[in-house]
Amino acid sequence: MSTASIYYEEEGGIRLPFDPETVARTVIEEALEYEGCPFEAEVNLLLTTDEEIHAMNREFRQIDAPTDVLSFPMLEYQNPGDFSGFEEEEDSFDPESGELLLGDIVISKDKVLRQAEEYGHSPKREFAFLIAHSMLHLFGYDHMEEDERLVMEQKQREILERVGILR
DSSP, rough: OOOOOEEEOOSSOOOOOHHHHHHHHHHHHHHHHTTTTTSSSSEEEEEEHHHHHHHHHHHOOOOOOOEEEEEEEEEOOTTOOOOOTTGGGGGOTTTTOOEEEEEEEEEEEEHHHHHHHHHTTTTTHHHHHHHHHHHHHTOOOOOOHHHHHHHHHHHHHHHHHTOOOOO
C-alpha cells in the first residue's frame, strides 16, 4: 500500500461522529494505490467551517458561497494520473522528506453533515467521498466535461469500494 504524510488540521467547534484523520489516511492511501502512484506523497488536509471555506472559495475561485471541498493541486500533469516525468522536476518533491507534493484539501465539516443527511448516507461515507474526489483532483482529474465527470465518478466509486465505505 502506498503511504502518505498527511498534515492534518481541524478548526471550528463541530466534531464529526467518526475519526476523520483515520478515515482520511485510509482513503488517501487507497487513492494513491489505486492510481499507482510510485512515490511516497504528501497531502495537507484542513477540516473547517462553512464560514471559512466560503471565504476561501470567494478568494480563490471568485465564488461567493460555501462549498463542500476545495482542492489545490501542486502538480501539473501531462495526463491525469500519469506520474511519469515528475522525478525530473525537483520542485515536485519536498526537499527534506523526498515526498511528492500533491497539494491541499479543504473540507467543510458543516457540509459533510448536511450532505450526508441530504443524500441519505453516513457522514463517514460523505467525508470519504469528498477525500476520494479531492485526491482525484490532486492527480489531475477534472469534471468540467461529461466524459471527465463519468471517469471521476467511476474512480470515486471504486476507491470507496476498495476501502469498504459504501453507506
